[in-house]
Structure formats: C-alpha cells, structure tokens
Amino acid sequence: MTVLVTGATGTVGRHVVDALLAAGAPVRALTRNPATANLPEGVEVIAGDLAVPGTLEAAFDGVEAVHLINFAGDDYQPLTEGDKIVELAVRAGVRRVTVLGGRADGPLEAALAATDLEWTLLNPVEFMSNTSKWWADTVRQGETIKEPFGGRLSAMIHEADIAAVSATVLIEGGHGGQTYTLTGPKAITTTEKARILSEAIGAPVSFTELTEEQARAKWASEGMGQEIIEFLVGALGNTPEIGYTVVDTVERVTGRPARPFAQWAKENAASFR
Template sequence: MTILVAGATGTVGRALVGQLRDAGHAVRALTRDPARAALPAGVEVVRGDLTDAGTLTAAFGGVEAAHLITFTGAFGDWLTNGPEIVDALVAAGVARVSVLGGWDTGTLEPALDAAGVAWALLSPTEFMANTLVDHAEAIRTTGEVRVLDLGRTSAAVHEADIAAVALAVLTGAAPTGREYLLTGGEAVTLEQKLAAVSDATGQPVTLTRLSEEQARADLAAAGTSAEMIEFTIALESDPPPVGALPVGTVAEVTGRPPRTFAAWAQENADAFRAVPG
C-alpha cells in the first residue's frame, strides 16, 4: 500500500518513513523542501504544506493511508485549516489516518470525526528527542546543564516507538477510533537522563540546579519568549501527572518493550559530544 507521511523530516516522521520502507510499503513523504529532505532511496518525496490545503490534492492522490500532524512546527502553533485538509484526503479516498497530536485539540481532529474518517490519535507525553532540543548545545559547548530541576520524573518515549505505533495504525494492525497514550517504559529524572548522555559520550555532564528566579533570568537572557518561560517553569514546578509514569501502550501495540532512554542516548551520542577545539 502507498502511505503518505507528513512531517517526514521530523524525528517521528523520519523514523516512520524508515519503518514503512522496511515493512515493504510505498512511502510518499510530504515536506516543504524536498531538496533538503535526505530521505532513503526509494521514498517518493513531494512538496507540500499542511497549512496550505491547495498543495495536498496531488499529494493525497493514490494514497491509501496517511500520517498527519496537528501543528505547524512552532511551539503552540496548531493547524487552523483542519476541515480543508480533511476535505482533500476524503476526496482522494484516503482510508486510514494516524494523527500525531500536541498539547491541545486542534482543528484537524474534529474535522476527521465529522467526516467519518477511520483515524487514531497518537499522544506521546514527552519525546526523548526533547533532550536534544533542550540541552544538546549546552552539553556540547560547556558540559553543563543549568535549569530549574525539582526532580520531576518523565516516562519519555523514543520517537521510533511512536513511529511503530503509527505504522500499526496505518497498516491495520492496530485499530482506529481511539487515542494511544504513549510513554517509554521507565520514569527517569533529568539527572538520570544526563548520566545516560554522559555514559554514551564518555564525557562528563554537570547538572546545575537553579532557583526559579535564576532560571527565569537565564531563559530571558537566552531570548526565550515570555510564554515559553512560563511554560517551562510551570512544567517543572507543577507538572501534569500524565507522563510521569509509564503506560503499557507501546508494548500492547508492538508486542515488545519500549526502547530505553539509555539506548536513545547511545544512538544520539554524537549530537551531544564536545568537538575538540
């Protein structure tokens, strides 16, 4: 079957493209910039943008299933044109959809429901890859992570496990019509994550715990928006209970345990490793 993957150059999308190809499916990767996609040979890369439904008519043509995302890429920037996206995929006859969701319900989910499309929502609580975004530069350049850290635990999920659940939904191995809450198999603290990164790189990583006032000052000095500063502080000081402990969804769907953070750190060690200067 031919399956379209939106967000194909992101962490989950890229993993899903690879897994679909390994399973023998034809993959059509949707990206704003095909020239920079760097996807595996044999993947059909097409130009398109979920924010512009006019670019999707041709992209959905001949596709039997599609993996979509609810956001544009920026923090808190949800798609506003869900009904137009759904109109395009219904017109093309797309039969099954997996949706990688964000913090809130956007316009895509209710539009899929209203159209009667067979779809499922993937709800990861935290990506392991967030550690790259949040800390890789500091670890590479200084070997130190300076944050407000109150010992919050997170059962972060490997992006390849999210992709594996999406694959099961898209190919009919897992049912539509439900939400899949996705976590890793262990609850770890930031200190434990950094220790795993240190083990993977063979280089020391220091955690410096800041007060809330110090953390706000550091974030502001780094150019962090006021909205993101408040989100970061609230996440640490009053974390939501969901995601703090593992749930068994990945094992239920895939038949194997979730990948560990230590394994993820080994896979991504080069991104954290200091370059001799």
C-alpha cells in the same frame, strides 16, 4: 498500500518513513522543500504545505493511509483548516489516518471524528530528542547543565517508538477511534537523565539545579520571552500526571517494549561529543 507521511523530514516523521519502508510499504513523503528532504531511495517525495490545503490534492491522490501532524510550519502553529485536509482524504479514498498531536485537539481532529475514516490519535509525552535540543551544545562545550526541578519525573519516549506505533496502526489497522498516550518504559528524573547520558557518551555531564528565580533570570538572559519562561516554569515545575505515568501502549500496539532512554543516549551520543 501507499502511505502518505506528512512532516516527513521532522523528528518523528523521518522515523515513520523508515518504519514503513522496513515493513515493505510504499511511501509518499510530503515536505515543503523537496530539494532538501534527504529521504531514502525509493520514497516518493512531493511538495506541499499542511497550512495550505490547496497544495495537497496531488499528495493524497492514490494513497490509502496517511500519517498527519496537527501543526504546521517551523513555529508549530496549529492547523486552522484541518477540515479541508480531511475532505481531501475522504475524496481520495483514504482508509486509515494517524494524527501526531503537538497541541490541543482542533479542527482536524473534529473533522476526522465526523467521518467513517479509521483514525487514531497519537499523544506522546516528552520526546527523548528534546535532550539534544536543550543540552547538546552545553555538553559539547564541557559546561554544566543548569535547570530547575532536578527531581522532575518524565516518562520520555523515543521518537522511533512513536513512529513504530504509527506505522503499525496504518499498515495493520484495527485501531480506529482510539486515542493513545505514548510513553517510554520508565519515568526518570532530570538528574538521572544527566547520569545516563554521561555513561552513554563516556564523559562527565554535570548538572546544577537552579531555583525558579535563577532559571527565570538565566532564560531571560538567553533571550527567551516572558511568556515562554512562565510556560516552562509551570510545565517543568508542575508536570501533569500523564507526563510521568508509564503506559504500555508501545508494546501493546507493536509487540515489543518501548526503548529506554539509555538506548536513545547511546544512539545519539555523537551529538554530545
């Protein structure tokens, strides 16, 4: 059963490719830039852009399962023609679909719900990999992490666990019509995260908690727009309950516990040194 992986070079998609290969499934990887994809040997790499459904017909030809993302491009814009992507999947004879949610449901999800496809929506909470995005440069330079809300709880998830759930669903089936929230095994605070990271890299990771106004000023000085600043203050200061409530979806679907942040930190320690 050939599986098409969209967003195949992304944070989660790359792990989906690995998980499918480990399970022995033939993989076709969709990317906008095949020349720079750097995917494992044996993966069929094909060019296409989810934002332009007219580029996708060859990608769907002959596949039985598809891992989709509901956004496109480097700026993570929502898909506006998700219905056309679903039409292609139906015409190609696709049986199963997973959708990695990166924003609110849109035309893609609505179109899937109107079909007989075995679709499953995957809604992870905060990615552990965001730690690299926000902290790696600062830690490498030996500087102090400065953020508000040091006591904020997050049930962060390892990106490989998201991928493992997707691969299991696509290969084994039996999850049609389900929407799964995905979390790690434990909710931890921002200060705990700094301590765990410090232990993993074998070097101090200092953390200073900012007030909301200090955080706004810091982010503005770094060139961040006002709209994004206010979004961050709201998201970090008022994390919804779903963001820090641990659920056992990963273990129920894959048969093994979700990976803790300490494991992620050890695996990615080199990024912080």
